[in-house]
Amino acid sequence: MLQALLFDCDGVLVDTERDGHRVAFNQAFRRAGLDLDWSVSRYGRLLKVAGGKERMTHYFNEDGWPPEITDRANFIRNLHRAKTGHFMELVKAGDMSVRPGVTGLIAEGRDAGLPVGVCSTSNVQAVQAIVDEILGAELAADIRVFAGDMVRKKKPDPAIYLLGAKTLKVDPCACVVIEDSFIGLAAAKSAGAACIVTRSTYTVDEDFSKADLVVDDLSAGGVDLATCGRVLETANLERG
Secondary structure, three states: OOOOEOOOOEEEEEOOHHHHHHHHHHHHHHHHHOOHHHHHHHHHOOOOOOOOOHHHHHHHHHHOOOOOOOHHHHHHHHHHHHHHHHHHHHHOOOOOOOOOOOOOHHHHHHHOOEEEEEEEEOOOOHHHHHHHHHHHHHHHOOOOEEEEOOOOOOOOHHHHHHHHHHHHHHOOOHHEEOOOOHHHHHHHHHHHOEEEEOOOOOOOOOOOOOOHHHHHHHHOOOHHHHHHHHHHHHHHHHHH
């Protein structure tokens, strides 16, 4: 029986990566005096690395660190703190909107008494801002946020989904996860959850063959609570 709904954030609640996080990273780079601008295509490739601090570290390891940087860990922390501030300004400006079908499914789950969580590799400030500002106060009051800085390992490791299930006091195998990426799908399946994938701007060509259901968005795919229940039942039957 379905015990909880667990949503990824970026790309699932809102298609934030291209016009939110990428823009905020570039603003932070400019503010730090770096001659660096991540293009749409380059950022798409960097998304294969989960977590903003990890993504920047990967980039500088590949392309070279600024020669004046002696404390790389502190440099990354400060850049990421600035990036988060810029991202929250973009969220509060209202330039991004919730993806179709998301609020309806969350409200349906809440009304049925199911716990709802958002499990993301982004930092807790950014995730909470999206939940509060874009989903709205009424829904946000019933959503638990679990973010990348709460676990030691990021997706595709299942830690964030295992933390969400444990905190909500549910069995991971009785959860349905809504994801948009291959690494998110891998995390959900490794946790033992069923997974519905909603393709997003950067993930349309990824391999979702292991997903229990793939749709363009929750509304177009007709995904409601009954759909989630059927997906979970089928996934459990296949697991034996």
